[in-house]
Amino acid sequence: MIKNLILASSSPRRRELLEQIGLQFEIIPSVGEEVISHTDPIAVVKELSLQKAMEIYQSHHFYTSSVILGADTVVACHNHILGKPKDTHDAFQMLQMLQGTIHSVYTGITFINTDTGKIDTQCCQTLVHVYPMSDVEIFEYIKTGEPMDKAGAYGIQGHFAAFIKKIDGDYNNVVGLPVSLVYQYLKNDR
């Protein structure tokens, strides 16, 4: 755990998760356009996490040993990949798709070691079981304002907890960053 950690993301939830486990880190958000060349969700999140980390690696000079962390999260359900909803209508359609069934949340994470240039990209999957929701419950949930900036149009750490039956996998992966994977990687990367 000797290296400086750089989070290539402006997501407040990712920042909070790293703070929660007591890690010290800096934030240098990636700003580049995301280019998707895949249709498989695992390939998509790995590709985008790599693009984010690589942008910071190539555009900065690092004078101390650092590890850059890029991350990207999507929801996949019935062969659809769900990112952030465009508007409330889009959020409604996403939540109608997710209610009463099981979906997967994928987060791709890429580590780049600035000393060696070594790149390590992984993907973490969590299965999420959602209770049936009525249209009224979906409308009421959208009114909380939670869905609009979140992949799949829900926040498991907010009001939507009322509708989560169970998960199989890492909870924080659904929030947006599998922090235990990050901790275990840094611990073993000496």
Place this chain on the structure above:
Amino acid sequence: MIKNLILASSSPRRRELLEQIGLQFEIIPSVGEEVISHTDPIAVVKELSLQKAMEIYQSHHFYTSSVILGADTVVACHNHILGKPKDTHDAFQMLQMLQGTIHSVYTGITFINTDTGKIDTQCCQTLVHVYPMSDVEIFEYIKTGEPMDKAGAYGIQGHFAAFIKKIDGDYNNVVGLPVSLVYQYLKNDR
């Protein structure tokens, strides 16, 4: 969702979870001594949640239709039932038992309808997979102060997230209250 909800617990985490999903409720903490007559963890948490709810039901008059909610959480690992640690030595022994293996968290919840006297007791189980931890990591974790007021000597919602590999079940059950079960019960109890 028309009834008044009464939480028979002073646990700040249970209060926060009910607030998180936007429920209105009152708190009337149970204060009676907990009497355990079982050795099976499921029977223990069901019994204790019933005692807590029953204490409030029998010691108060209810002028509005209410549902009383009692809850109790334990950790079970290798045939041991773990409650809150007595001291840091006890916490160390619990965490040594949990590291590198899988344990179960059980929360018993009892609902009592004050109009009908109907009692409903359920148990929710979540499997938790913990990464291997060195003695130094356990010491450092105990130094955060998190373990002392928590069943099994850890808080999944705190620093301990660094050591959680995955879960199978309800996350909030591990925090101390399966709030989705509470919401779904109240929604269907008309």
